[in-house]
């Protein structure tokens with residue numbers, strides 16, 4: 001979906017506008033370092 005961008009292989013950032021909260025990244029992360037949190041509407 002293109003919501004995650006990895007910068008120089010050092011860290012990743014999620015684009016809130018593109019993320020649909022499906023949780024696939026958390027399920028498939030081999031290091032289990034991704035967690036989902038409820039989105040807080042502003």
Ligand code: SF4
Nearest residue numbers: 019020021022023025
């Ligand atoms: S929750 Fe889904 S849409 Fe959001 S970053 Fe993870 S895989 Fe992509």
